[in-house]
Amino acid sequence: MKLLATGQTDSSGLVTFEELPPLESYRESRIALAGEADGDYRGLAYSHYSYELYPNGVGIDTDFLYQTGQPLVYLYSDRPVYRPGQPVAFKGIMRIDNDMAYELPGPGSIVATVRYFGQDISRQVLRLSATGSFTGSLTLPADALPGTYTLFVRPMGSAATIGNLAFSVAAYQKPTFSVTLHNEQPDRLQGDTGTVTVQADYYAGGSLNLAEVTWHLDASEQPFLPPEPYRDYSFWTGEGRPGYWRWRWRGRYVYPTMLAFGSAVTNEQGQAILDIPIRLEQFNADQQLTLQVNVTDFAGRTVTSRTIFRAHQSEIYPGVRPESYVASVASPVGIDLVTLDMAGQPLPEQALRVELFRVERHSVRTFDEFGRAYWETTSEEVLVGELTGVQTDDQGVTSTDYSFAEAGLHLIRVTGQDQYGNSAVAENYVWVVAGDYVSWGMRNNFAMDLIPNQTEFVPGETAQILIASPFPGEHYALVTVERGQVRHSEVIQVAGSDTVYELPLTAALAPNVYVSVVVFKAAGDAAGADMAIGWTELAVAPAQFELQIELAADRPVAGPGETVTYEIQVLDQTGNGVAADVSLALVDLAVVSLVEPNSAPIFEFFYRPRRLAVQTGSLLTNNLDQLYEELGEVAKGGGGGPSGQGVVDVREDFRDTAAWRGFVTTDANGRATVTVTLPHNLTTWRLDVRAATLNQFG
Template sequence: MCVKNTPKNVVLKNYYWNLTPNKVDIEKDILGRTLTTPFVLVRASTDTFNQGSNGYMEGGREFLHVFVRSNLALTLEDAPTTKILFAPSFDGKSLPDNLTFDTYTQGSNGLESKSFPIKWNAEKQYYEISDKENKLSFVVAHSDQYFGILYKNNDGVSNYDFKYISGQDSSTKDYVYMYSDRPLYKAGDTVYFKGLLRQFNFDGYKGSQVKTGKLKVFDENQTLLTEMDVKIDKNSNFSGQFILPKDMSLGHYHFVFMYNAMNQDTGFESIPVYVYNNGEFDVLAYKKPTFKVNIVTDKTDVSIGDTAQITANAEYYFGGRLVNADYNYSVLTQSYFFDAKDYRDYQFGKGSNHFDCVYWGSCAYGDNLITTATGRLDNTGEAKITYEYPKVNNEDNTVGEQIYNYSLEITDPDTSKTVSNTTSQILHTTDAYVGVKVPYWNLQKDGVKVDGVVLDYNAKGIANREVKLELWKREWKEVKKQGVDGTFYNESSVEEKKESEKMVSSDNKGEFSELFTTLFGGEYEVRAMYTGVNKQTFTSSSILYISGENISYWNDGNNSVTDLIADKAMMKVGETAAFTLRSPVSSGKMLVTIEKDDGVLDSFVRDITSSTPRIEIPIKESYVPNFYVKVFLIGQDPGAKLPIYKRALAVMKVTTDPKKFSVTITPEKKQYLPGNKVKLTVTVKDNEGKPVSGANGSISLVDESLLALAENPLKNPFAFFYDMKRYL
């Protein structure tokens, strides 16, 4: 209800404010006095008020807006597992623990009053809301000193309000790893399949409670081919077989697995639950090729300036070679990401592409077709191809760190089908790699310890290699520029200046360590450069922060997002992850939540006492395979007119190697005759090399000539379950 109406005519500088905004001081230009009420409704028009206007009028402009006079920065972290209300004062100095709350739900006629239990958690320093049905819509918090509101529709925080990191949808809880005995079939063949059914929760993957399900097979047009009921065994797996119709359509097919679950709303009727899976196969009319293509390179690894020697032939399965046959030949490149193995916590190269590919499976390969050519096998059935690699690295476009894929294909004269094979060489920048490991946060008085290693292509240390280390100071420069709309925007750039350099040599393990002292506090970059025998240089760099006496001023940007930077990108269970928050204020409060999927694992509130507050989080088993750290901060530095509110988000990979098994299959003999019995020895070991008893698996025996027509995808359920990046 409006208790007082104050009309006022205001002269506008800009009539068409959709192009350039007008600025009006409510207290000075309209009321002529200081506000004493928490709510002020302002309605303005450049013409006669239009009751049905939405702010855009043909003859003018008008708007209606409610302003709230508040001194609380209410933030709601709304997760299914918990609802946290962070309620600091605007200046970030206080966390009032005696607030009274008026709460409302969204009804058909607007907001309706409804009480929700809200309790102060003295240990955590925030309020906890009980709202299992997720009905809360509007909160008014007040006391003798404080007042604030929160409207979930407008003030709620979405994950997309952060610098969002994508991955596997958190709503997906059920997974089934589906595979068939081979990737390619003919109409009339029998398909053997197996499924590994698991459910993901905060404790990791568990066997599903589902006892029965339905498996369906669809073509690429979503036409049903067949369906069948399956029973889930005690290991939460299922298997079976079906015969492909002889008159079926050819093409690509995929599996769909589903089960019926109780409707949580009614508690009675069942609803179908479709389970995420990756199972697929092809059905084609084909003849098995009579020969296979063999193609090899003279060596696996080369560096800039080398020459590739490729040898190829076509060999009949019954013996002998195909001679004087025409072939097509192509070269395709992809980006290569060096796997440092035991040194995976070191930085190799620049940026995060190396880590994202090796440990997230997010590889920006950048396929690029380099050349195609034709040729003919000689009278011995062989082809020899030479390829010259670039001689130097282009500074603007790195030619090293590429996988060169050499493909050769020959048409089978008996089946008219193309038979092909591919081999590859890795083009390295030079003959070794240098990696560095530097803590992101460092005290200036302690200096900067730079650990490094020089590795060969197999990630083994190389002794007595010279490495050049450089320390660069990075200064962020920021100015405000007025845009064409009249609004001032932040523009920032970084200036770099080399402060010092040193030469180091690797020890007998390939490792080195060096201590730098810095002239200033703030942001720095360490660069490690190794130059090989081909006179090409591989560079790795790492950004770090030096905490000195001066306050660091970060790039503020034009939004409410800042950065949370981890000292290391991957951790093990039992270790402690450390993060540095780039805070635009040196005094305030922050709420930190550790989250996975759609729930909060842990949370706490901390004081902000510097522009680089440190956050340390012990890694728990429940954090596997990755977790997120969210930060909500607010504060106001002395002399500042307004408080600053920021959010930050970081993701941390937790290594899952302890969950990895190795499987080896050894036949009793290397050659058998038709009708012979084949005896195989299957050995399963855990990550420590210890035998694993009771392992559940499957074995497929497939004609090699069939796999020449369709590449056989490697079965890797570990990557399916554990190498995915789950998001919030």
């Protein structure tokens, strides 16, 4: 055991320790002792004494080994798959990550190593640019074995890997033709028949006729996902917690069910028309239907393409959104309603049934067969009101209001019916407070609800968070705003079960931040000391950090060996040009179509939602009497030998990557010009441009 720090509590009993050494493994722990100056210790907290204090139970992912101030590297290559003997080009963009407050790294070098099954294939030292990026290349050995190769990068002088990128090596044969699926109406009602047009065309031009087409259709459960303007409405039923529907499918894998299969042949135009049956009789929920189509040419080469149907149980989707998730007794609560069609577009003039319920939770202290005490909570819905004559307008929206007479959890249930009699139900919740104690129900894991007034925010807004404490009376609570570290902390007094905490949201909290509240109930009654903890995740829009890239070529079609000039402009969210670090890759589309990308989009990499890295521990969880129970394979292909015909104007410059420019800098107006001489391939080329400033990416 080693003393790490000492400190003095402030007037609220709060003490903060700065710059503690980071945890190096999950086995390490922190112990805090509190007491008088004479050494009489009266309090103890232990980070590993966190029994039941896990945010995962409310859908919050954690990463307790995250450290601030560490390098974060985004790696990408000109393409994801190569043949033996071909060149590989790559780039890295490095930032120092202080809980998403990005800084440029200082001058230095990066060691880049490519390995295959533990064997070093290449190692090079690359200098970091003034913009925090580096670029490199290598040529694969002519006898390189097929498989997955990995690029590892580390700072010069350090053994710690700070980034890696996998790419494939395969004796692949580029497809000579493409397969496009035209699915004009992907949203279908149960019992419909979907029509898909298969189009097979050679990359060099012309249609592929009389080719064999086979297909199969798989189903997997998928809830209705509304378009962006309606993301803060609920279109579902379920758990009474705002934002629940945002994370309940996260990370969930649903095994698909095969529904149908068939075959066809392409006509003289390279087309085949497929009739796809949409049958949901065996399901009680909406499904995502994945249609996989395989087209095989005369040489036995197969190209696969996929399209999606969204199969619906009803043509109508009602959505409901309270003006605020927290309301006061006898005060009108605005209720926004919307009706959407299967494609997520407004469905006008739809009659809706709106019912309002009080959800009564009854908690009883009981004992299991071993004599251990636990809470048993049941819920009962009591109808308290119904709104009649509700109909959406010609824009598919309407608003109404309702005044709840009693405090407690209330449910709004909205039902719509399509022309065939198929019903769809949406639910949302309102926590109604009255300035005194409300029983929200007791739990067995020290948990309580934190209810934000909305689920998504933009910088500049203020989040209002209801602290649904299970304890009557006044108690102290520790409030922390967290993500990669504790960003703010304070001790407040919680009065009853309906205290509302306000948190101003800034751009620094994008794309997400967590609020944790621990309420402490002092000893002094028969129940003794107790505690309750709640977490909530707030989504804060990071749009201001996304760059927009505009591209223009001086010609849409060019011949082998000709030059093409590209104009690039990088804009911020206000439409102003910005000086940016840019890279460009011009790659044969036939090669790109072989495998999935081997790197995430750059903006998503730097501004994806972060996991919670702050751990909470308390001995109260152990001192209480109760202990509670509770790249796919890449197909090889032949290379094809010489034709033996005479040599006339031989085209010999054949490359899968026409151009790679690792360092391109736009001017102060965000503009840059790049000229490329095309190789001799007869194909379609795809241009991939990525840009970065200090903290903006696109």
